[in-house]
Amino acid sequence: xxxxxxxxxxxxxxxxxxxxxxxxxxxxxxxxxxxxxxxxxxxxxxxxxxxxxxxxxxxxxxxxxxxxxxxxxxxxxxxxxxxxxxxxxxxxxxxxxxxxxxxxxxxxxxxxxxxxxxxxxxxxxxxxxxxxxxxxxxxxxxxxxxxxxxxxxxxxxxxxxxxxxxxxxxxxxxxxxxxxxxxxxxxxxxxxxxxxxxxxxxxxxxxxxxxxxxxxxxxxxxxxxxxxxxxxxxxxxxxx
Amino acid sequence: xxxxxxxxxxxxxxxxxxxxxxxxxxxxxxxxxxxxxxxxxxxxxxxxxxxxxxxxxxxxxxxxxxxxxxxxxxxxxxxxxxxxxxxxxxxxxxxxxxxxxxxxxxxxxxxxxxxxxxxxxxxxxxxxxxxxxxxxxxxxxxxxxxxxxxxxxxxxxxxxxxxxxxxxxxxxxxxxxxxxxxxxxxxxxxxxxxxxxxxxxxxxxxxxxxxx
Numbered sequence: 326x327x328x329x330x331x332x333x334x335x336x337x338x339x340x341x342x343x344x345x346x347x348x349x350x351x352x353x354x355x356x357x358x359x360x361x362x363x364x365x366x367x368x369x370x371x372x373x374x375x376x377x378x379x380x381x382x383x384x385x386x387x388x389x390x391x392x393x394x395x396x397x398x399x400x401x402x403x404x405x406x407x408x409x410x411x412x413x414x415x416x417x418x419x420x421x422x423x424x425x426x427x428x429x430x431x432x433x434x435x436x437x438x439x440x441x442x443x444x445x446x447x448x449x450x451x452x453x454x455x456x457x458x459x460x461x462x463x464x465x466x467x468x469x470x471x472x473x474x475x476x477x478x479x480x481x482x483x484x485x486x487x488x489x490x491x492x493x494x495x496x497x498x499x500x501x502x503x504x505x506x507x508x509x510x511x512x513x514x515x516x517x518x519x520x521x522x523x524x525x526x527x528x529x530x531x532x533x534x535x536x537x538x539x540x541x542x543x544x545x546x547x548x549x550x551x552x553x554x555x556x557x558x559x560x561x562x563x564x565x
Numbered sequence: 566x567x568x569x570x571x572x573x574x575x576x577x578x579x580x581x582x583x584x585x586x587x588x589x590x591x592x593x594x595x596x597x598x599x600x601x602x603x604x605x606x607x608x609x610x611x612x613x614x615x616x617x618x619x620x621x622x623x624x625x626x627x628x629x630x631x632x633x634x635x636x637x638x639x640x641x642x643x644x645x646x647x648x649x650x651x652x653x654x655x656x657x658x659x660x661x662x663x664x665x666x667x668x669x670x671x672x673x674x675x676x677x678x679x680x681x682x683x684x685x686x687x688x689x690x691x692x693x694x695x696x697x698x699x700x701x702x703x704x705x706x707x708x709x710x711x712x713x714x715x716x717x718x719x720x721x722x723x724x725x726x727x728x729x730x731x732x733x734x735x736x737x738x739x740x741x742x743x744x745x746x747x748x749x750x751x752x753x754x755x756x757x758x759x760x761x762x763x764x765x766x767x768x769x770x771x772x773x774x775x776x777x
Contacts, residue, residue, distance in 0.1 A: 335757070335760070335761070336753075336757065338760060339753075339756040339757045339759075339760035339761075340753075340756060342756065342759065342760045342763070343741060343756040343759070343760075346741075348740060348741040348742075348756075353752075374763075377763055377767060378763065381735070381763055381766055381767070382735055384712075384716060384770070385629075385716065385735045385736065387709070387712065388709070388712050388713040388715075388716040388717075389625055389736070390624070390625060390628040390629075390634065390637070390713070392621065392624075393624065393634060393638065397638070398620060401620075401638055401641065401642055402612075402613065402616050402620075404642060405612075405616065405642055405645045405646055405649065406609060406612055408642075408646050409612075409645070409646050409649035409650050410607055412646065412650040413607070413649075413650055
């Protein structure tokens with residue numbers, strides 16, 4: 326018999342429903358399981374909520390709207406792309422090469438150059454294997470994936486603000502992608518949602534297995550992994 | 566000109582700990598990477614992959630909230646344009662999909678409100694009308710189109726935030742926690758909204774949903 330006031334009862338049932346849907350984790354899940362251990366009669370409510378959730382889901386799946394035609398999608402995609410490009414151009418206050426001049430840009434490159442040099446020296450002391458030759462700071466923009474020998478037109482240098490989005494995932498199985506033309510634009514993939522910054526990785530905890538690149542201009546460019554903001558987390562050398 | 570993507574994998578905490586860089590086809594790229602490529606280079610291929618990946622879920626969420634294809638497509642279009650033009654505001658603390666669903670569902674609700682202002686005489690979305698429109702005979706099987714309309718009317722009878730939460734959960738594929746983020750409320754509030762939404766739907770769809 327339930328003597329709880331209705332509001333509390335509804336609240337409790339909402340928690341049980343969330344548990345039934347598998348949406349609780351960590352301590353909240355443990356609390357509900359402890360609760361169920363103490364009140365095994367509540368398993369009936371769990372089963373009822375599971376059945377209701379499943380039935381409604383099936384009904385909603387069965388009543389999903391018919392997909393628009395391929396031509397409709399194509400037309401929609403074109404409208405979106407066109408409007409987005411137009412809006413981006415309209416919103417840009419200044420050309421990127423203008424925005425990235427000035428003291429902020431110089432400071433960013435200087436800081437990054439110092440970090441590059443420091444990272445290279447640190448790796449030389451830490452990493453067994455081939456000798457590491459950190460890029461010459463006078464020849465290579467450390468924020469660019471290109472070398473000084475790359476004669477192709479230089480893309481707009483990345484802004485440091487764009488790097489603040491590069492929060493890494495968790496400590497296990499982090500998969501990062503390099504973003505062409507974003508300089509040190511490494512983005513975490515494969516493990517969404519992102520769950521906070523990764524801790525400092527020590528060189529003795531990792532082993533470089535191999536590298537691959539679509540572009541020969543990326544050879545001999547060290548891979549830079551960032552934690553939050555623009556703080557470099559790890560430099561690794563390219564091995565042939 | 567660099568056209569490829571490098572990937573770097575760090576395995577920590579378990580043996581062996583390693584770093585690996587591998588090629589990553591665009592089709593397998595994360596939403597975050599595709600968005601960045603779009604934002605940096607207006608990469609049409611990145612947009613195409615991103616759009617194809619999420620268009621259907623976005624459409625279904627919008628359709629559930631609006632009830633017809635034309636309005637739903639408008640909501641999808643406006644939602645995508647917003648996220649693509651404001652790509653630099655994306656924060657990686659959440660999934661891209663969560664962000665997109667938030668924008669699309671809000672646009673859809675806005676469109677629905679505008680439409681309601683134009684059609685105030687329509688009262689079919691009120692609960693009483695919905696209940697009276699649902700067949701009283703239990704167990705009767707409705708055909709697909711009719712059942713779809715019944716479901717839409719039942720959903721329309723829910724309070725707006727309950728409806729949004731339920732649609733994001735079932736059609737948008739978001740978790741409770743992501744819905745809490747979308748709605749800017751606590752996890753407990755989402756639990757409550759989804760619980761009451763289900764209970765109310767069960768009542769509204771009596772005869773279609775068996776009593777537990």
